[in-house]
Amino acid sequence: MVRKKQTTWMHRNSRYVIAGVATAGLLLSVGCLAKGNTTLSGSAYIRLAGLSLPLLGAIAYGLMGALAIGPVLTKNKALEGPTWLGLFTGSTAMVIFSGYLLYVMFAVLQEPCVPCILSALLTLGLWGLTLVGKPWDDLGQLLLPGICVMMITGLITTGLHAYASNPDTFSSQGNAPQVTTTSGESEIALAQHLSAIGVKKYGAWWCPHCHAQQTLFGQQAFEYIDYVECDEAGVDPQPQACRAAGVQSYPTWEINGETYAGVQSLQTLATLSGYSGPQNFTNQLPNHQ
The missing domain is CATH 3.40.30.10 (Glutaredoxin)
Incomplete structure (x- = not known):
């Protein structure tokens, strides 16, 4: 006889908890956007597709929050499986990118950023919640998507580092926009x-x-x-x-x-x-x- 897995408080409420953590991360990112440009936030080591770090964070946390709370609000059971997989792959990518961010912060720029460290902790929390928040039939089922996300995110961060280290090899983007106003x-x-x-x-x-x-x-x-x-x-x-x-x-x-x-x-x-x-x-x- 197959024993039914026990449902815990975390399993029943994990989506609310994840949505709460994602909301905290979103507010943190929006606060950094409102504060303006810092040494780290717009560094070429971090900018992806022209988007600054706080904006990237706001988008990522917003998506994680939507994936977490979407099935609850819509009461659509069909979204349960796909959104949990999305939460796992998304949080995995965020953890890897946060690790790269910490490397740039301490090893390259040598410029600590408290909000960035807090964001990294929130990201790690999201990843942990996706693992314990759902009674996965087999954690091994996450191995293949996890490896794929690690490879893709690793390639992106490697490319960012290579571009920032040698911008002239890729383009002429290291030049500031031209000033068109005249001086009196x-x-x-x-x-x-x-x-x-x-x-x-x-x-x-x-x-x-x-x-x-x-x-x-x-x-x-x-x-x-x-x-x-x-x-x-x-x-x-x-x-x-x-x-x-x-x-x-x-x-x-x-x-x-x-x-x-x-x-x-x-x-x-x-x-x-x-x-x-x-x-x-x-x-x-x-x-x-």
Whole structure:
């Protein structure tokens, strides 16, 4: 006589628990998106198909939450099997990618990211819940899909690392977007003043906020700015200088020994740097939020 498997509390409520963990991960990712660009979040080592790390995380957690709670909301028993397999393969891919993320964080960028570490723990939790949350007939049935996911995710992360390490081998994406605005006399005078007193601007080639800052100065004036590229995939990168300056987000200005994060209006830069020249700035602060 075949003994029926015992159904535990976890088996009955696992989808709710998984959905809760996925929601926590989604909120964490959205919070990172709202905070803006950080050293790690948009690094070329992490960006996949042009999407930054927080956006990738939000998409992944959203899908996991939908797979978990979908059959419960629709009361469709036919979705039970496929969604459990989707939860397992999805969480497996997320665990592998999180491992790669931790490697980049500590071994390559040497820039700890607390939200990223929390996300990795949540991801590991999701993976564990998919294993214990369903009374699998045989855990061996997960071996083949698990190996396939590991191979695919491994190839993707290997490709990301290879591209970020040698961007010129693949394309010319290490170059920042061209600045198309023109500079007036006031913008040029301010840029020359900032350069003369040793002001530095730290940023990354992929950062939209950095491009917005450059747009304020215009093409001619920004040539005078002492710009430090923080991403390894950019042109003439200086990540060690960025770490030494304590740069946490882009852009960051270093003026008279003090750092100021975020896009700054030209009037603000003039005040912070003690600039007393003409201030008839023609370019206005764009909506960069």
